[in-house]
Amino acid sequence: MQNGNAKYIWELLNTVPDPEIPVISVVELGVIRNISFANKSYTISITPTYSGCPAVKTFMDDIKSCLKENGIRNFQLKLVYSPAWTTEWMTEETKEKLKKYGIAPPSDTVICPQCDSKKTELISEFGATACKALYKCSDCLEPFEFFKCI
Amino acid sequence: MSSLFTYTLRIADSSLILGQRMSEWCSKGPTLEEDIAMSNISLDLFGQANGFYEYASQLDGSKSADELAFRRNEREFFNHQLAEQENGNFGTTTVRNFLHDVFNFLFYTQLSSRKDETLSALAAKSLKEVKYHLRHSTNWLIRLGDGTKESNIKVQVALDLLWQYTAELFEMDKIDTELLNAGIAVDNKALKIEWDKIVNSTLKKAKLNRPEDGYMATGGKKGIHTEFLGFLLAEMQFLQRAYPDAKW
Numbered sequence: 001m002q003n004g005n006a007k008y009i010w011e012l013l014n015t016v017p018d019p020e021i022p023v024i025s026v027v028e029l030g031v032i033r034n035i036s037f038a039n040k041s042y043t044i045s046i047t048p049t050y051s052g053c054p055a056v057k058t059f060m061d062d063i064k065s066c067l068k069e070n071g072i073r074n075f076q077l078k079l080v081y082s083p084a085w086t087t088e089w090m091t092e093e094t095k096e097k098l099k100k101y102g103i104a105p106p107s108d109t110v111i112c113p114q115c116d117s118k119k120t121e122l123i124s125e126f127g128a129t130a131c132k133a134l135y136k137c138s139d140c141l142e143p144f145e146f147f148k149c150i
Numbered sequence: 151m152s153s154l155f156t157y158t159l160r161i162a163d164s165s166l167i168l169g170q171r172m173s174e175w176c177s178k179g180p181t182l183e184e185d186i187a188m189s190n191i192s193l194d195l196f197g198q199a200n201g202f203y204e205y206a207s208q209l210d211g212s213k214s215a216d217e218l219a220f221r222r223n224e225r226e227f228f229n230h231q232l233a234e235q236e237n238g239n240f241g242t243t244t245v246r247n248f249l250h251d252v253f254n255f256l257f258y259t260q261l262s263s264r265k266d267e268t269l270s271a272l273a274a275k276s277l278k279e280v281k282y283h284l285r286h287s288t289n290w291l292i293r294l295g296d297g298t299k300e301s302n303i304k305v306q307v308a309l310d311l312l313w314q315y316t317a318e319l320f321e322m323d324k325i326d327t328e329l330l331n332a333g334i335a336v337d338n339k340a341l342k343i344e345w346d347k348i349v350n351s352t353l354k355k356a357k358l359n360r361p362e363d364g365y366m367a368t369g370g371k372k373g374i375h376t377e378f379l380g381f382l383l384a385e386m387q388f389l390q391r392a393y394p395d396a397k398w
Contacts, residue, residue, distance in 0.1 A: 052197025082271035125282055126187035150278050
């Protein structure tokens with residue numbers, strides 16, 4: 001590990017689930033911005049999703065324990081604000097996982113995750129977590145959560 | 151205290167105090183959706199405040215972000231007086247937040263392209279959230295103003311009451327001017343034109359009358375506040391004052 005193995009750290013972090021949406025990892029969420037190695041230590045740059053999201057503190061603790069459990073002790077977590085987190089960093093694969101979990105993934109057209117209908121209606125721009133809005137499907141009439149575009 | 155420290159603290163204070171006001175709605179919202187909305191907005195504002203406090207703490211070096219939030223007295227807070235005004239009814243909260251959200255939207259838009267890298271990054275982040283806060287307060291202002299006779303009267307009364315706290319938003323003091331010349335601060339005065347445009351067009355849609363400028367309050371930047379801030383701080387700071395360094 002003389003030169004560090006950032007790829008290995010990425011792989012480890014990809015096993016740390018988002019505390020509120022456990023089907024996706026913190027890497028898939030896009031909050032891990034960079035992993036560098038210098039002076040025998042890793043620096044992991046993390047960006048918050050929403051300024052006040054309480055999950056940020058939780059997943060930072062989860063990342064620390066994951067690394068420690070895997071024998072990595074020489075690291076530091078650095079909070080970075082620029083560029084600001086955006087749902088545009090989310091891959092198609094991650095969006096598919098959200099959909100299967102019952103959350104409509106971020107997109108210009110809000111599609112019902114139950115019946116794929118495009119006839120959906122906003123109930124509230126605010127939901128159970130900072131990143132979600134409440135919608136209702138006009139076809140199957142099921143209410144659902146939408147991962148907001150930001 | 152450096153000018154940059156004070157400037158950063160002022161931004162943090164307005165976010166924290168407005169955030170605390172919004173948190174007072176938690177479990178008391180008029181509908182479940184609104185309760186969730188206002189608690190979410192509160193959380194965003196606390197998060198924004200935290201970012202600015204952390205930066206202020208780095209600049210100052212002697213106090214942590216928590217100490218800045220919980221161990222300063224009323225006269226040491228530099229928030230806009232508008233932010234500390236009581237929630238009143240849902241219409242009063244809507245008006246207060248709308249007036250502040252328009253300002254925040256314009257302010258962060260400008261700050262996000264200024265020279266200080268941390269301030270501009272925090273501004274760009276905050277702006278994303280302030281945009282939907284503004285959409286929320288605008289929609290409600292129109293719905294209530296252009297709603298029933300009763301709801302129209304309530305928001306008009308709130309508007310007439312809170313108008314006196316709007317002039318302060320655009321004030322420039324020595325610190326603002328010094329940092330504006332250094333390319334760091336926003337020219338608050340210059341924001342007034344755009345603020346007027348947005349406020350006027352929304353009030354028109356909401357069938358509300360723009361109040362005349364009468365007595366206009368001032369003092370937030372110097373730590374002078376209305377009677378409401380002391381009570382707010384007493385509640386917000388109680389735990390950390392009674393049990394210093396208490397942890398969850």
